[in-house]
Amino acid sequence: xxxxxxxxxxxxxxxxxxxxxxxxxxxxxxxxxxxxxxxxxxxxxxxxxxxxxxxxxxxxxxxxxxxxxxxxxxxxxxxxxxxxxxxxxxxxxxxxxxxxxxxxxxxxxxxxxxxxxxxxxxxxxxxxxxxxxxxxxxxxxxxxxxxxxxxxxxxxxxxxxxxxxxxxxxxxxxxxxxxxxxxxxxxxxxxxxxxxxxxxxxxxxxxxxxxxxxxxxxxxxxxxxxxxxxxxxxxxxxxxxxxxxxxxxxxxxxxxxxxxxxxxxxxxxxxxxxxxxxxxxxxxxxxxxxxxxxxxxxxxxxxxxxxxxxxxxxxxxxxxxxxxx
Numbered sequence: 340x341x342x343x344x345x346x347x348x349x350x351x352x353x354x355x356x357x358x359x360x361x362x363x364x365x366x367x368x369x370x371x372x373x374x375x376x377x378x379x380x381x382x383x384x385x386x387x388x389x390x391x392x393x394x395x396x397x398x399x400x401x402x403x404x405x406x407x408x409x410x411x412x413x414x415x416x417x418x419x420x421x422x423x424x425x426x427x428x429x430x431x432x433x434x435x436x437x438x439x440x441x442x443x444x445x446x447x448x449x450x451x452x453x454x455x456x457x458x459x460x461x462x463x464x465x466x467x468x469x470x471x472x473x474x475x476x477x478x479x480x481x482x483x484x485x486x487x488x489x490x491x492x493x494x495x496x497x498x499x500x501x502x503x504x505x506x507x508x509x510x511x512x513x514x515x516x517x518x519x520x521x522x523x524x525x526x527x528x529x530x531x532x533x534x535x536x537x538x539x540x541x542x543x544x545x546x547x548x549x550x551x552x553x554x555x556x557x558x559x560x561x562x563x564x565x566x567x568x569x570x571x572x573x574x575x576x577x578x579x580x581x582x583x584x585x586x587x588x589x590x591x592x593x594x595x596x597x598x599x600x601x602x603x604x605x606x607x608x609x610x611x612x613x614x615x616x617x618x619x620x621x622x623x624x625x626x627x628x629x630x631x632x633x634x635x636x637x638x639x640x641x642x643x644x645x646x647x648x649x650x651x652x653x654x655x656x657x658x659x660x661x662x663x664x
Contacts, residue, residue, distance in 0.1 A: 343429065349553045350430025350439065350492050353546065357438025364542035365445050374456035377528050379463070390463050396522040397464035402655070402662070403598040408513055408525075409472060409661045410591045411506075412461055414574045415454035415532075417479040421573065422447040425499075429490045446539060453532045460528060471660040474580045475587070482576040482584050487568045493554075493561035496546045497613075501570045503540035504609045505601065507533050512600040544616055555622050556629030562619075563632035566610065566639055579660045590659070596652040603647045611640050 379389035397405065422443060425431065431439040461467045488494035514529035550558045577587045595601040614620075619636055622629075 345554060345557065346492055347430055349550055352553060353549050354430065354438035357442055360542065360545065361442060361445055364538055364545070365449060368448070371449065372452070372531060374452055374459055377456060377524070377531065378459055390465075393460070393463050393524065394465040396520075396525070397466045400466075400517070400520065400522070401598060403594040404513065404516055404600065405466065406591070406594045406659050406662060407509070407598055407600045408457070408529075409461060409467060409659070410574060410577065410594070411509055411513070412454060412457035413472060413476045413479055413577070414506075414572075415450070415457060416476040417573060418447060418450055418454060419480055420483055421450075424484075424486075425495065427490055428492050428495050430492050446542075449535060449539070453535065456528060456532070460525070466663055468661055468663045471580060475577065475661065478578050478584075479574060479576060482578075484571075484573055484576055486571055486573070487565065491561060493547075493550055493558050494565055496543050496550070497562050497565040498570060500540060500543040500547055500613060501565075501609055502573065503536050503543055504612065505570075505572070505605070507536035507540060508605050508609070509595070509601045510536060512598075516598070516600075544613070547617060551617060551622055555624045556626045559619075559622065559625060559629040559632045559636075562613075562617075563635050566636060570606070587659075590657040593653055593657075594655070594659075597655065603643075603650055607640055607643045607647065610643070614640070 379386050379393070383389070400408075425443045425446075426433045426440065428439075431437070431443060433440050461472070462469055486498050488498050510529045510533035514526040514533060517523075517529065518526035547558065547562075572588075572592075574591065575588055576585045577591055578584055579587050596603070614636060619633055622633065625633060
């Protein structure tokens with residue numbers, strides 16, 4: 340049987356359990372939090388005082404940390420790109436509908452609240468040039484991305500597992516640093532989003548575990564291929580007004596490193612966690628190519644550790660148009 344047919348069969352098999360998986364990893368609309376729950380109530384007489392407090396706390400935030408918060412918001416707002424990509428993955432039937440298309444829509448609905456909440460908070464902060472941020476958001480959606488997965492579900496689920504863990508780290512770190520600076524409201528916002536990301540990561544990791552049970556060698560090869568090519572970030576094409584595609588990414592990445600929100604070490608830690616969670620060392624039934632792929636994956640973290648020791652993060656030498664004044 341051709342590899343594509345095997346993948347389709349595996350996707351159909353897992354898709355039969357999608358109602359169970361959605362119930363386990365997603366929440367119903369009625370029980371879920373909404374952005375309004377964590378923002379000042381505009382109908383409340385104390386609304387203006389609440390906004391002033393937000394603005395005072397945001398003015399005091401570290402420049403790099405605040406920049407990363409804005410960039411994370413823009414990344415969340417590029418959700419249409421992620422949904423349209425997943426809808427075209429092999430085994431996801433957008434036209435007729437199946438368990439997988441139901442998952443993508445429900446996952447998107449949960450993720451959509453993240454950008455909404457952060458956008459409104461930043462608008463109230465008074466520290467953001469909202470038009471410049473909106474330009475970057477529109478560019479990021481318009482430019483799309485190339486994450487190196489094609490329409491292969493195996494590669495896509497490696498990517499989504501990794502990326503959901505990475506966004507969990509980023510939001511959780513912003514929450515931690517904000518709490519230390521006395522901004523409890525922002526800490527609550529980012530922690531709440533981080534919990535969603537952790538739950539979604541658990542789901543995509545579960546998809547991969549089930550694929551390993553059904554098609555171990557091809558799943559191992561897909562994992563190896565994604566790590567050889569490196570996991571690129573969804574904001575890889577980030578830019579500001581007047582820039583070329585991707586021109587801003589390096590500056591944003593450096594800010595994330597300097598602020599310790601997301602670092603090279605986090606990339607390595609996430610890889611290690613996936614190798615452990617998927618029990619890569621214990622997978623049975625691998626063919627020769629699968630065994631070689633496993634060897635590469637087991638040795639990769641140590642190799643990346645050695646490379647990371649040579650990385651020097653540059654000092655800040657760029658002013659983001661997103662930040663007002």
